[in-house]
Amino acid sequence: VVVSKAAMIVNQLSKKEASRRALMQSPQIVAAVVRTMQSTSDLDTARCTTSILHNLSHHREGLLSIFKSGGIPALVRMLSSPVESVLFYAITTLHNLLLYQEGAKMAVRLADGLQKMVPLLNKNNPKFLAITTDCLQLLAYGNQESKLIILANGGPQALVQIMRSYNYEKLLWTTSRVLKVLSVCPSNKPAIVEAGGMQALGKHLTSSSPRLVQNCLWTLRNLSDVATKQEGLDGVLKILVNQLSSDDVNVLTCATGTLSNLTCNNSKNKTLVTQSNGVEALIHTILRAGDKEDITEPAVCALRHLTSRHPEAEMAQNSVRLNYGIPAIVKLLNQPNQWPLVKATIGLIRNLALCPANHAPLQEAAVIPRLVQLLVKAHQDAQRHAAAGTQQPYTDGVKMEEIVEGCTGALHILARDPMNRMEIFRLNTIPLFVQLLYSPVENIQRVAAGVLCELAQDKEAADAIDAEGASAPLMELLHSRNEGTATYAAAVLFRISEDKNPDYRKRVSVELTNSLFKHDPAAWEAVSIPTRPFPWGWPQLDPGYRPMYSGDIPLDPMDMHMDMDGDYPMDAYSDGVRAPFADHMLA
Template sequence: METMKYKETIHKSEMIYSEDIGQFDFVHNQQNIDDINMQLNQTRSQRIRAAMFPESLEDYGFIQQNSNPPNMGRLSAVQRLAQPTQQLKSAIINLINYQEDADVTIRAIPELIKLLNDEDRIVVAKTLKLIDQLSSKDASRMALTSSQALINSLINLILNTNDVDFHNAAAKILANLSSSNNKAALYVIFKSGGIPALIKLLSSPVESVVFYAATTLHNILMYEPASKAQVHHYNGTRKMVELLSQNNNQKFLAILLDSLHILAFNNSEVKLVIQTSGGPRELIRIMRSSNYQKLIWTCVRLMKVLSVCPENKRVLVENGAMQVLNAHLLNVNNDDRIVYNCLLTLRNLSDCAIREDNLESLIKKLIEILSSSGDINFTTCAAGILSNLTCNNDLNKMKFVEYNGIEIMLRTMLQAGNENKEDICEPAVCSLRHVTNRHPQAQVAQEAVRFYYGLPVIAPLLQSDQSRWPLLKATIGLIRNLALSDNNLSPLRELGIIPRLVQLLIKAINSHQQAQQQGIESAIIDDVPMEEIIEGTVGALHQLARDPHNGIVIRELKCIPVLVQLLFMPWEGIQRVACGCLTELANDRINIELIDNERITDRLTEMLRSKDQAISTYAAAVLLRLSENRPGNDNFAMNNDPNVIYGGVDHHRMNNIGSNDQYMAYNTIDPYELEMQHPSNFNGNSQLIDIPMTNQQHHHGQSSAQWFDTDL
């Protein structure tokens, strides 16, 4: 057995040896053997030269041989260095040629300038062609840029001639020189008076000339801020707007729109020129007809800047900007930057669009953004737009309720962190304030806020040490509306709303008194007049006082003397809510005695003659309660004349004043019912701010809405 195994092993070894011999014979043929011998006979320097500088072998009397090694699996160190060495050599050669091109161009510039001024048209045309060729190469282009005299000659050629061919060549040269963000070239063109020449070329009948001129102007505007004033001075803004309707090239339109955006940003005069030139209508036309992403982005950015200008805002809304922007919000192919700019523009326009129809899909999309977007900027914009669209628009309010906007808005408020609380909660609270009042589904909305556990979310916002006055004001108005529902009166009391309202009332009164001591008519903090806080808190207490238990809490907080004091303030709105609150409190005998102790009969008698029907009615109701509490009092001079007591109001109706059924008939002038559009100066990350445009002046009972240009 061992003999058999030994023979088999010998046989296998012979087979392997035969295969190796065959392979060796196949690889090492005679030619390879000669190459190996040649390499062995070479010196070390010859081998390095052959691998790294093969073209130099002939100079040394050597014949170039195949330098590939016989073993293809491994490379020697010299062979590994061969390729990078060749690349280095090519780079050095290119540098030498680059410098040679620059030197040749610099030496030729004086002669080129002379030829440009030649009287022979053919000579000038050939010179322009040569300069065009030089401007297409990096080295010679840099050399041309360094010559202000040459650029001056090109600009003078444009300004002093009307030859279309000359204009085409010169415009192309300037475009080449300004390409690749060459700031040195842009500065020289600007300083050489290139702006008026380029604007002249925008009127050329040749499309290529207009394209070259617009491209160069755009490059200059991007890197030379001082050029904006010159472009506008030479009527470049109006000319660019006119070109929007004369060309359908989408890339060209994107360049024009970006140039207009640079010109319009922070410049009210340019915005007005764009508006009078028909710019807003062209923007909407482009947005409707184009799907080119870059064009849409530049278009909506310009629209966003124009949307802070009242004149442009009105024209944009009238021509359907809200609907167009909504369509692009719904377009899933648009990227985030387009969607965000659409939201910013919609927020700016939304205060003028409260009477617009066909916005149901927009409201639904905004609610979807609130529920699904994790981007704080998207959420802030969506909340702000909803705040304005739900202002004084019954259909939008009902759609907001129908699309479950109340639950989603409350959830959004709950998820807002402390750093974003003001930016999100203020427009969110304003939206809820709008939808909980003055429309057919208002009561449903008031109940929904409680049903979706919104009261515990809203109550902490009344803490004056954690919220600014704009948010406090909006929250006070919302609580006033929620108190219209009897089912909310007890939960609001249990959450400690009444003491917080009284605290804010006292704080606002103190601020008002301090301002008057300093000779200031109105105390304004965070752009909110304290008179509005006084009126709002008393209006909310008025509603809450309809519940007897709430009335006891108000009495225990010693509010009756404060309410009596407010009757003497000069603002009718404050007089109205204070007198109305006393009317509700007067349904309790203890409260009547406290009111009577304040000796306000004379003041109430004066208020009977107020031109404000609500004030006279409330005053008559309080006097009635007081008279009922002290029968036979001879000092009550008007006791024998009910018509005087009731100020001309049917005294039989006074028996019902203070009840829920009759309340709305006498309190329809509360300023918190008169909804106010939310300002758009809540802006997530405080992007670039433009000059504020005030829509409404701050006065008693009015809101201030400031709108800003924002850009990324």
């Protein structure tokens, strides 16, 4: 009873400025309050003592005296109290300590504060939840162990539930800040996505609060590389397309990055974005972005996804032309643009070339000389390292071999057009393409054989291929494990053998029989070598083109600042992902 009365008196004193200062300057009294708070079983005493510490915590001197008196472990213990007011005083005091007292974060972690705080997310007082979520953000920011403790205690699910259930702006903002911090953690990301985080965050993209929208956008951007298979994102995708009309650099960086990831290897999302005027919006974004590669590169990647492997891909390929995108896209091949942007642009150009109506505008934009120039430069760099016996380095995360393959693959598709074929031939490319047949990279052999297959349709080019000594490597490639490579090689050999003497044609015939028809020799007997068309129809391989330069590359998870926290670990031109926005410039 005496202790309870004393606590009530001290609580009254702590509410007045002068007496509060006297209390703060008495370590003995603060220590006694802390001792009483953690030892009492009387609910009124618990309420009074937590209230005292709460009142003291509004002053730096008070925070220091609480900290020195072992107040943090005691306050963490009070988070188990069944009394709402005790909980409120305890969490608010801890919040003030975390904000302003040096060493408080470590002390809260050591006292297992996170394990006590995460279950409090199931309470239903919005103001209490706003303070609790802010405590979680302060503890998790830049601390991987804290992020994992939040995960182990069911934090992602509870945070997503808050985003789904409330409309108190401050709570939504503080919760989105925690999710943003967790969205750079590889372990938390899938848990947030599986809990419906993408859909819950997407709900707030049209909020009138710019700070909430910004947090939701960054978090969506960071989560999007693990959300490529998520259902129910139609609304989010449409809003992201609309966000592309923004003038805010952060909004554009997030919207393009998220669209790029969510359209990666997801035919349904590609179709939806294409039908929602996504192609037009992305082209306008590229035109307005100037030299901001954080925007242009994911925008080009998104366009590359939209122009490949889904029912509306042809519509997207046409839409790029109809919205005057081709000249702007070809310009992106010019250095000093970074290699990731150049590489993405090459892949997009290859997809655009699949549409015959795009060939003339691509040619007018001088795409062929530029691709050849890039090819020669990249090949020389790759050769230099091979000759020196050094491991080929990545330049901004891109291997020069990937550029070689990409340029050759794009030229292969462009060469389907007779005018383009002529231009490629006149740029004296055949010696290089023949050299590429010797490449140790199987995909490079394939695209080199493919482009030679197209060029060899013209007699002059077929003679030049033969004169360059292509027969020997092509004979070897007939035995390639890659069926596409073997078929292209057979087609080129067939074309260059037409004007040869019967003995040579006989030898080619035997080679073709032994390799391509080894399982069905009778099939070859039906073929008449001198006929002009390729016996099995010209190879129509490659509609999807799945090697290094396959259609889709997600972006890397982004950490949380404006710089990438590393290069893009893209698996060449196949499916890779984009990095999050690092934790250290998050606030």
